[in-house]
Amino acid sequence: MNDAATQPAPPQAPPVKRTPLIAGNWKMNFDHLQAIAFVQKLAWSLKDAQHNYGEVEVAVFPPFTDLRSVQTLLSADKLPVALGAQDVSPHESGAYTGDVSASMLKKLDTRYIIVGHSERRGGHGENDETVGLKARAAANAGMVPVICVGETAADLEEHGAAAIPVQQLTAALTHLAADAEIVIAYEPVWAIGSGDPATPEQAEEVGRALREVLRAERGDAVADRTRILYGGSGASQNVASYMKQPNLDGALVGGASLKVDEFSRIAQFTKHVTV
Numbered sequence: 001m002n003d004a005a006t007q008p009a010p011p012q013a014p015p016v017k018r019t020p021l022i023a024g025n026w027k028m029n030f031d032h033l034q035a036i037a038f039v040q041k042l043a044w045s046l047k048d049a050q051h052n053y054g055e056v057e058v059a060v061f062p063p064f065t066d067l068r069s070v071q072t073l074l075s076a077d078k079l080p081v082a083l084g085a086q087d088v089s090p091h092e093s094g095a096y097t098g099d100v101s102a103s104m105l106k107k108l109d110t111r112y113i114i115v116g117h118s119e120r121r122g123g124h125g126e127n128d129e130t131v132g133l134k135a136r137a138a139a140n141a142g143m144v145p146v147i148c149v150g151e152t153a154a155d156l157e158e159h160g161a162a163a164i165p166v167q168q169l170t171a172a173l174t175h176l177a178a179d180a181e182i183v184i185a186y187e188p189v190w191a192i193g194s195g196d197p198a199t200p201e202q203a204e205e206v207g208r209a210l211r212e213v214l215r216a217e218r219g220d221a222v223a224d225r226t227r228i229l230y231g232g233s234g235a236s237q238n239v240a241s242y243m244k245q246p247n248l249d250g251a252l253v254g255g256a257s258l259k260v261d262e263f264s265r266i267a268q269f270t271k272h273v274t275v
């Protein structure tokens with residue numbers, strides 16, 4: 001018998017725990033008064049449900065014009081809801097009419113910034129380089145870019161589910177420092193707003209591929225701690241099936257994030273996850 005056979009097995013590293021993030025992308029909905037009312041109701045609903053924000057983080061992404069009002073409410077009432085923005089300029093300051101800089105958003109206690117949403121890639125001609133530069137601007141100013149990646153229906157047919165998201169993430173990483181904290185949102189373009197979400201198995205397959213990119217490009221620690229969200233027709237009836245997948249750590253929610261009760265139920269997905 002050799003020595004190795006008699007040695008006790010080395011202790012296994014405990015599985016990495018990632019705090020799930022439930023993020024509501026309001027898109028171009030709600031003025032600042034509606035935003036205040038919504039966040040108040042959301043906070044009451046989650047308080048009634050004794051929501052543990054340490055166990056499941058909740059974030060809202062209002063339009064720019066609402067951010068100051070929501071920030072003031074969150075701060076005055078000490079509400080543990082995180083604030084996100086839907087876009088950012090890649091530039092620090094200067095002659096960029098209509099743009100909003102990362103430092104302006106940071107001053108409003110913004111924690112997250114969505115970059116690369118398909119509605120900006122498609123509707124505003126943003127390419128991988130712009131997305132990477134925006135992610136960098138957010139990270140350099142001390143915020144966390146939520147980098148959206150996803151394939152169109154034609155991409156899915158031609159390349160399968162993972163190829164385009166992998167390509168988009170790889171391109172974005174080239175603009176970011178090795179230790180930059182990021183969140184990735186896998187959002188198949190065909191699933192957004194369509195009522196036709198990806199299956200949990202497909203979302204998991206892409207989540208796994210994205211984590212492998214992180215592992216190859218950034219190493220185990222970054223790959224193990226980075227949260228990967230699913231987005232695309234997410235709702236309270238389907239969120240639990242994504243959250244059961246080992247490589248999915250939350251949801252980026254569009255339409256369903258505009259209904260207080262529904263968004264609150266999504267945030268409480270741990271109550272409806274069955275193993």
Ligand code: PEP
Pocket residue numbers: 025187191192193194231232233234252253254255256
């Ligand atoms: C989104 O646009 O980020 C999104 C996930 O939208 P929906 O939930 O409405 O599909």
